[in-house]
Amino acid sequence: PEEDSGSGTAASDFSACMVTDLGGIDDRSFNASSWEGMQAAAKSTGAKVNYVVSTSENDYVPNITRLISQKCDLIVSVGGLMAEATSQAAKSNPDQKFAIVDSSSVPPNVYGMEFNTAQSSFLAGYLAAAMSKTGKVATFGGLPIPPVTIFMDGFYEGVQYYNEQKDKDVKVLGWDPAKPKSGSMANSFNDQAAGKRIAGNFIQQGADIIFPVAGGTGLGAAAAAQESGGKVSAIWVDTDGCVSAAQYCDVFLTSVMKSVAKAVQTTVETAAKGQQLSGSYLGTLENGGTGLAPFHQFEDKVPAELKQELEQIKQDIISGKIKIKSANQPKSS
């Protein structure tokens, strides 16, 4: 809906419009983050922003078309599933500016935003392995697709790195990059009950840290962790869980952030200022496009030593000393 941005710095007649993916505007994941970024940009530039929801894939094309006819200056589509619809629209409307979250750019008038979250997930894996008391950590996905499994790959590699460094044998339940077919998947991004079932099962298998990569489905995992009464914790994904799902903050060890909001905000701001958007954006540990969130309630429980190790690993990844193998990483452009 139309969001008037009364308190903008400069009343601008720039308008940015967003098309959500099927998760809807409050998926506590990339749709929500993108919208957050849109709103932030509205505040800072006075641009008008609004969004339309897609309730089925049939909505992608007409939603984009409708926004074009509404004369939006920038159309932001959220999610790689919309890549095709966006690039087709871009091709037939070469003067219209587009941006897309979670996809690289194909036509020149589309600005792609991608995130190498394997890097931050690697940190999360290392952290989880170090924090686990039972020697078992777990992860599951929403669907077996690269934007999801990239997190799981990074997480897995981080745990393996910890095992190598410390000569330990922490196990990862739910994901093995070598056997992607039998990874744990909820087959949904908004089925909390499924998330709870899967997490409950991991807990019963002995895992005490769970990393759900499944949008809203993950809330069920957080609920399961909360019910364990402090024995199990979770690592949230995409956003800082203590902000987007504050009711579960006490179980979030940290979050693997994918700074969609930031990227979208910058994109809209750049466009609103009339500057050229070209190529695409790749969020990394280096540029802050992805990273670990603060530990919040675990601040005191994470040993200082471990924090240092994490900082070191981060530098090593940035410098290329640690190579992440995941095949799902965006091909850097």
Place this chain on the structure above:
Amino acid sequence: MSEQTAPSEADQTVRQTPEKERTPQSGRLRRLAAHVAAGPPWVVTVLAIALALLVGAVLIIVSDSEVTTAFGYFFARPSDALTASWTAVSTAYGALLKGAIFNPGNAGSATAALTPISETLTEATPLIFGGLAVGLAFRAGLFNIGGQGQLIIGAIATTWVGFTLDAPAVIALPAAVLAGIAGGALYGGLAGWLKAGPGAHEVIVTIMLNYVAYLLLGYLISSEVFRDPDNPQPVSKPVAEAARLPHLLGDSLRVNAGLLLAIAAVVFTWWLLNRSTLGFQLRTVGANPHAARTAGMSVGYGQIMAMVISGGLMGLVGVSQVLGTANAHNALTQQIDAGLGFTAITVALLGRASPLGTVAAALLFGALQAGGREMQAAAGVSIEIVTVIQALIVLFVAAPPLVRGLFRLRGDGGAGTGLLAKGWNG
């Protein structure tokens, strides 16, 4: 054969009905008014739509924050509340009309002016196939709630042929379409066979088959055979350019050759039901299976054929989803069904399971869908309201006495949807 022996006494038993009193015919208008007041089906349908839109308006009002604020001081300044309500509703429904039929603001170019109509027709296309499918099964006494599954299997088949077959359009397109029909028909036929043979109720079986198809689809789109290696998303390889349904009115309007297929399907279904021996058999099996059997028809065969054809028509929904302009990929995705298998049921109900009624119902629902998007984009009213309105229309149409009662029409208490789907034992 034998001598004509009508007994003369029998003539006396024919009761003489008194001549109908002739009402003075004072103008067409009065006759029309009398006709409307009698509440024939079309009037009931129109009123049902009005009533559903009314309920929708109430929902828009009560859930609009500005309006509810204005109602907060209703007694101080009632005009505010009323104005706010009026604004909320008129903006929303105005946008609905603009999105579905014509937007005066966009009348500049022919393309822009035609866009709403093109959108409506594009949305209506799969609904026509689906409505025909469900309606045909209804006529044979079967409730095909398995459209979701059939259209998914149809879509899988059409996609597979679409990306494997490397041929010119004259071959590729028909082959892909036929594959979709065959996929849906087989899957529908499976439910029909389970009904005709072991006697498993089609409602339960088709619901279960929906889940199976959905899970199978999820498996396939991430399998080696289907998965598009160039796409990070769980999307199949796109079908070849040659196998896609061409646009009818230029590339910027979405209406495509699927509409022509839909018209062909309507003609075919009408012929099948009204002019073919198979259709006669299906209708008889649906209306009275005992009489059908006594007359030498095979009830099981009729049920299987009905589900095969119904499934084939549902397969065409999958075809139009993949080969048409609904999805930019022209490929399989997890949500390829877009809920059309269920919407089709409401279309068939509103269309009273007749081919022409189905077309009208599909156009109406297509318009609501297309307009609903505009309503969402321009007036910020959630598109979910369209589902509510669709459900209410069907509910009211199915209960003519309710509508007649509310509008004080005389009516004859005539049948609602008049559909033949039976209970569990039927």
Place this chain on the structure above:
Amino acid sequence: MSATLTPTSTPVAGTGGDRRHWYVGGAMILAGVYALVAFGLGSRTDDGATAVFNLNMVGDEAIKVPDLTVPAGPAAVALSLVCVAIGVLRAALRPSGVRRSLGTAVYLAAFVAAFLVWAAAGHNLNFTSVLNAMVLAATPLILGALCGVLCERSGVINVAIEGQFLVGAFCASLLASISGSLWVGLVAGCLGGGLLGAMLAVFANRYLVQQVVLGVVLNLFAAGLTGFLYERLMQTNPDYNKTMAFPAIDIPGLSSLPVVGPVLFGQNVIFYITVALIAIVHIGLFHTRWGLRTRAVGEHPTAADTVGIRVVAMRYRNVILGGLIAGMGGAWLTIGLNITFNKNMAAGQGFIALAALIFGRWSPLGAVWAALLFGFAGGVSVSLQPLQTPVPTAFLSMTPYLATIFAVAGLVGAVRAPAADGVPYTKG
């Protein structure tokens, strides 16, 4: 001219009662042989792998039962042979009645056990946790099926359980969040389901709308309405949609029993109400005046009318009562599971509840068993995911649906609904 009790059902197509034993027995043998080859003699079990079944829930430190460790290969072979043997007996002896049901039950148990042994070979599987997942998944199905029992036993087909779940879940979450009281939420959830039940009752009994169709339309209506209100109310204000849940209550003594303790005696209050409702509906239906009348109205409403029973009133009452129960099933989905409301969150469970009702032949206890079976299949498919079985997740998730198809198509035999189910009652 003549008065005869018309046979209540004349099957249109003859059912080959004789050949059925052959088909079923043959299918059982085939599946047994398959189990033997795939589970017993396959590569997963051949090198002396053992399957470990944990019987303690993590977190329940009080109870300790030793893990069950079985040699996977021999166990799977033995269990598969049991399956084959039962199949042979079924085809050869053509058992009927209790013996046939018993045979089928043992067969299923052995087959599933063989599968589990195979799947767990070289790994460990927490069996108690599978049972717990089964109970959690089965609870809403049981409530939905009990709703179905009430409606359909009195002659109104209820396909709208799915919609009742949605409305119940929505109302429960909304009212619990606003009032801060879970009990208010629970009551609201029930009332929400009851409201949809009332709509079903009015349109079915007063406007004589074909009931299967009506249910489908009501489901759409409920999905649209809750989706719309969710977007307009809850999305803009998360305070209307908080995570809240009834705490688990351990029944003293019983909850520390091994295996069944935590599963049956350590759940929250909605679960205990569900258990009570199973008993109440079963006893009510078969041992009380209300039950006798309910069944009469569903079997032969005219006969019930002639002895002074108010058929339509009875139907209204039972359909609304059923709605209240289904609404509670909806409440379970939010405030029973500690989950916030989400669009379409019932995710087809209402239809599964309907399947459980039919699978259970319209009897409350039968429906409970069927619901547990579905719950078990769901629990197992989740638990097997981390065991790295070669079966893709999608196919594991299909099992409950395929099982239902097999059940309605053959194993259970011809199931018959109450004779007047779905037939509106009108008098001259």
Place this chain on the structure above:
Amino acid sequence: MTLELRGITKRFGSLVANDGIDLEVRPGEIHCLLGENGAGKSTLMNVLYGLYQPDAGQILMDGRPLTINGPRDAIAAGIGMVHQHFMLIPVFTVAENVMLGDERTGPPRWARSLGPLARLGWSGPVGWLDRRRARRDVAEISSRYGLQVDPDALVADLPVGVQQRVEIIKALIRDARVLILDEPTAVLTPQETEELFSVMRSLRASGRSIVFITHKLKEVKAVADRITVIRRGAVVGTAGPEASERELAGLMVGRDVRLTVDKAPPAVPEDAEPAFQVRDLTVLDESGQPVVDGVSFDIRAGEILGIAGVQGNGQTELTEAILGLRPAAGGSIRLDGRELTGRSPRQVLRAGVGYIPEDRGHDALVADSSVAENLVLDLFDRPPFGRRGSMDVRAVRANAAHRVEEFDIRTSSIDAPVGTLSGGNQQKVVVAREMSRPLRLLVASQPTRGVDVGAMEFIHRRIVAERDQGRPVLIVSTELDEIFALADRIAVMYRGKIMAIVPPETSREDIGCLMAGTSPDAAGPPEGAADSQKDAAAKDGDADE
């Protein structure tokens, strides 16, 4: 207790089923309501019992007006009714059926022994069923009036005669002072009918009144104290039991009836080869019990075999087996030397069998389809109606116009749904369809059920015409009059067997005995009874003299 109906009028749409009917039932009398099928008898009683609300009129009890809004009011006023179509729930036991609506409730036995638990509210709307007391009450009534039943039997398992007893017990247990029996004898053998009459007499002796509905004159004369005759919804006369059958019949049908059809003796040589042969035919029901049990008979071309018997003795199953609608468990069916056993209904019809099923609404017609379509229901895919998958609508309509004319079907249009036609005209549609193609055999079950006299004569004449053209005809009817009017030979069925095949001159009483399963000693079995029926069938050709 005197019950009076004054000016009762009941309409169904435009049809006036009851037209200002007055009726008085005095205490302790058996009042007979006599009328043809469709005269409005059941409607009137349903009004009295509260199932229908009258459009006009009044019900008085002992002179005071009585409002009856539903059966519960009628029951409270002491009215009981045994419906024409039994109102029993097949899956309930006898005791459950009897107590339904008037349930016995109380604490269960285990609670009774627990002291304080026994005082809980065990009765009330959700009261605990006291099955023992229900059983005891049933046993008590059944022994008091000699109505033998087992309270624990499932109703579905009981023969109709016993079901009727359950219905009577249901009324008596509610202490009905006025008992309505709607055509109770239609399903009974002559012997069972006699037993029912003695029960009725003993009820009368206990001061109850009985309204007895029938259209069988002999029964009226046997039990009635007073008689009211209804025709076309109106009372056309009252009489005492002394009125002659002829007078009553005249009142009932409004003119002299002559239920004989003019027909010549069969024009077939008596030693002619049988055109249609049934040998040792056995048909099983759903539970595997034989319902047709080793039946054999022959029909020669140009001959009508009538099958008499009380409803439910396997006649339906016999005809359905001939048509291939039910599998035969044994035996053979041959038409003109060709085997029909094991053929599908379609093949049987194609072999030239015409079939008029007993329940036209259920088995023969599609109510919502047009008259024209119903007239081609079994020929729709044959030229000229159907060719290569498509139908010629013009041919279908032309056929309909021709048949409507030929068979005098009264319909507003050939496009009218057949369900809007009157019963008699619906039956004519079935007859027209089945006789419109060349036949080799005609099987007609209850060909004139629920049909008025004019249509009945017409249909009978058409059936005889088929015979006269040299076709074998099989008629099944539960109306002895119809059998006597049509049959050249009569086979009597009882419990799935053919008791005997007798000539049409056999007396009513003898056939009544056979229908009840006893062989009439006096008449001397012309062809033996059940044990020798195979021989009988084999040589019945010469038995006709």
